[in-house]
Amino acid sequence: MTDFLSSRERPLSAVPAxxxxxxxxxxxxxxxLQFAQGSRAPSAADLPIAPPVQALRLASMGEPAALAxxxxxxxxxxxxxxxxxxxxxxxxxxxxxxWLRAILATDPRSEYPLFAASRxxxxxxxxxxxxxxxxxxxxxxxxxxxxxxPALAHAxxxxxxxxxxxxxxxxxAAAIRQLATDDSMPLWAKQMEVFILxxxxxxxxxxxxxGGLLAAGRMSDPEERRFLEGRLEELKQRxxxxxxxxxx
Amino acid sequence: MKMSxxxxxxxxxxxxxxxxxxxxxxxxxxxxxxxxxxLAVLGLSGFLSQVAIxxxxxxxxxxxxxxxxxxxxxxxxxxxxxxxxxxANDKGLELALAMPISRPAYYLGKLLGFACAGALLAxxxxxxxxxxxxxxxxxxxxxxxxxxTALIAAAALFFASALTQxxxxxAATAGLYLLGRSISAIQAIAVGPLAGDSLPDQAMRWVxxxxxxxxxxxxxxxxxxxxxxxxxxxGELAQAxxxxxxxxxxxxAAGLFDFSRRNL
Numbered sequence: 375m376t377d378f379l380s381s382r383e384r385p386l387s388a389v390p391a392x393x394x395x396x397x398x399x400x401x402x403x404x405x406x407l408q409f410a411q412g413s414r415a416p417s418a419a420d421l422p423i424a425p426p427v428q429a430l431r432l433a434s435m436g437e438p439a440a441l442a443x444x445x446x447x448x449x450x451x452x453x454x455x456x457x458x459x460x461x462x463x464x465x466x467x468x469x470x471x472x473w474l475r476a477i478l479a480t481d482p483r484s485e486y487p488l489f490a491a492s493r494x495x496x497x498x499x500x501x502x503x504x505x506x507x508x509x510x511x512x513x514x515x516x517x518x519x520x521x522x523x524p525a526l527a528h529a530x531x532x533x534x535x536x537x538x539x540x541x542x543x544x545x546x547a548a549a550i551r552q553l554a555t556d557d558s559m560p561l562w563a564k565q566m567e568v569f570i571l572x573x574x575x576x577x578x579x580x581x582x583x584x585g586g587l588l589a590a591g592r593m594s595d596p597e598e599r600r601f602l603e604g605r606l607e608e609l610k611q612r613x614x615x616x617x618x619x620x621x622x
Numbered sequence: 623m624k625m626s627x628x629x630x631x632x633x634x635x636x637x638x639x640x641x642x643x644x645x646x647x648x649x650x651x652x653x654x655x656x657x658x659x660x661l662a663v664l665g666l667s668g669f670l671s672q673v674a675i676x677x678x679x680x681x682x683x684x685x686x687x688x689x690x691x692x693x694x695x696x697x698x699x700x701x702x703x704x705x706x707x708x709x710a711n712d713k714g715l716e717l718a719l720a721m722p723i724s725r726p727a728y729y730l731g732k733l734l735g736f737a738c739a740g741a742l743l744a745x746x747x748x749x750x751x752x753x754x755x756x757x758x759x760x761x762x763x764x765x766x767x768x769x770x771t772a773l774i775a776a777a778a779l780f781f782a783s784a785l786t787q788x789x790x791x792x793a794a795t796a797g798l799y800l801l802g803r804s805i806s807a808i809q810a811i812a813v814g815p816l817a818g819d820s821l822p823d824q825a826m827r828w829v830x831x832x833x834x835x836x837x838x839x840x841x842x843x844x845x846x847x848x849x850x851x852x853x854x855x856x857g858e859l860a861q862a863x864x865x866x867x868x869x870x871x872x873x874x875a876a877g878l879f880d881f882s883r884r885n886l
Binding site: 428429431432434435436437438439440441443444446447450481483484485486489490493494 | 670673674675676677680681684685687688689691800803804806807808810811840841842845846847850851
């Protein structure tokens, strides 16, 4: 190692002055040029067409997990520069969905594409674009419900509160209830559909579903069970009130 | 390098060559380059974790694993080619073979030394991954990387010996390595739904399949996703590593064949 470090160079004074000046000038010009150009996040128009999944797999050269995550970091830079009033609004969402789909297919176990889709791209204040992203999340959910339910749950909340589209929200919540049956799922996700049905004034359906959830015995926590039973009783009271009201 | 008379047939001469080859690697710039790679990858993964909105730990593990793997392979190939070419240019090879040592013992000793240097490199590169992955998964990754660097050392030594030019040898080693890592994807593309059934298409598929028969399956080993989702079962790992081992034997045999025929 000492051989590598040992220096057999001549002193600095041996270098002609014009060469040292040229070196300093070159360095200064390089720094000035790069400073003048600055660094900006790529614009929305720069987002290229998504490649086929096979091409991404070829590019990964056997490292799909690393490529998928690095591709997500690269993708989220588009249309995200600090001077944007609304980041991601200018993006071509069809193209974006193609990219997300290709990246997810490259590493299906990564949660990054669906997380970014639900938490970043779906939050854009454009209902058409939000719907495109929500459809993408719903499409991909069925392939791995246990891993992907958080994204669809957030999509249901966005559909309900942001889009005011209760039918869509209920569809997503129903998919979670039917397909994501893992015991580790929290209570709120399992009974999301009940609340949406309540908001839709479909109290009878909500009551039946809540009763079904209790009857299935998937609640391991007694507190959860007590809470749901209370909720079921409350629904029954509201239903009774609703039936008596037209008779008055 | 001191050899006692009559040591040509003894395996100890092979180990002596291996020892000096390893000492040469340790005294070169290789340890410093390895340290620089580790620092650069740690810095890059730290930066990536700052810009990731989720899976930061998984991103760090997978990106670091992939980059460190590429660094290990490149450093091993460059070191082997540079060392072998320098030895040939300095006439050190003729000097060594003038001693009582057989050509196979010398070649295998060099290969063993380079493989040990690759194993040390794999060890140094596996340690930082303890920050993000489970030790059991890293152990599988480490064994796999050590085997992979040994294979690359064998390929680089063969090409450096056969081609005798630095750039050509590095290019040939890189070509073999990149093809080995991408041949599965190329085969998948060749039989994909968009592939036609015309004669040229079929001929292309045969060429790809024939090429695949001659290449090591490097896409199946030292994978970054082992660090995230767990190493494969022992049987599967052993099968993949046995494939690399077999290819290592093939490259060593090819190198010995070429080295034995060469006029020095």
